[in-house]
Amino acid sequence: MSEPSAVYTHGHHESVLRSHRSRTAANSAAYLLPDLAPGLDLLDVGCGPGTITVDLAERVAPGRVVALDPAPDALHAARGEAARRGLRGVEFVQGDVHRLDHEDDSFDVVHAHQVLQHVADPVAALREMRRVCRPGGVVAVRDADYAAMTWYPRLPALDAWLDLYQRVARSGGGEPDAGRRLLHWAQQAGFTEVTPSAGVWCFATEEERAWWSGLWADRTVHSDYADLAVRGGHATAAELAGVAAGWRSWGVAEGAWFAVLHGEIRCRA
Secondary structure (H helix, E strand, O other): OOOOOOOOOOOOOHHHHHHHOOOOHHHHOOOOHHHOOOOOOEEEEOOOOOHHHHHHHHHHOOOOEEEEEOOHHHHHHHHHHHHHOOOOOEEEEEOEOOEOOOOOOOEEEEEEEOOHHHOOOHHHHHHHHHHOEEEEEEEEEEEEOHHHOEEEOOOHHHHHHHHHHHHHHHHOOOOOOOHHHHHHHHHHOOOOOEEEEEEEEEEOOHHHHHHHHHHHHHHHHHOHHHHHHHHOOOOOHHHHHHHHHHHHHHHOOOOOEEEEEEEEEEEEO
16 A cells, blocks of 8 residues: 655745744744643654754753654754754654654654645544554644635735645645644544644734745745646746735735634644
């Protein structure tokens, strides 16, 4: 039987990592923090450049922390982040959430941020995360929901961006509206004690708008997402350039505001 697979829509262009490096435990995993304590063993699935990982590691030290990602470039960046923060006890491994290379009941906490929207079988991934979590431990997952994102002013180019992004992500096997599905997926995976919640990123100050619009404008024309859009016949290069220009127009619009809604679940193993 073949393993489930999906294309990581964003890739690892600088514009993508620019966004990922801004993520911290405080702004991306606040719902999980009350469950953390010194000495817990933690697996961070899809660690990316490691900024959330190292925050979590500081909170569970001297517990064991394993950071997992399928991309060697992401792991290299995460190792650098741990070194920069002076953390020596984090283990970095390449792997697939559908098939974790760990024994049953290996961790007290299994965490994944913005992962399930990109995998081919999120229910199977949750089952695997549950398998490696000790009885009474926590599986914590947070994912954005693209259809629930909202912004002002409602520029046509950003409506086109949302439609395009959803088509590209789904063509690669992912589910961009994962946030609203997390509770259902967890129930399908066999969890009986699930605490659902929601969190929001908001970009409304002049600095925030410039940063958010700039990274999406760059991502739209330079990243793997742009290549997938063109190769898959979802958009032409000229159409992508128009969407990128729309992002830059939004970033300087008077009173511009953008909110990203996330679904969150804390599941007891």
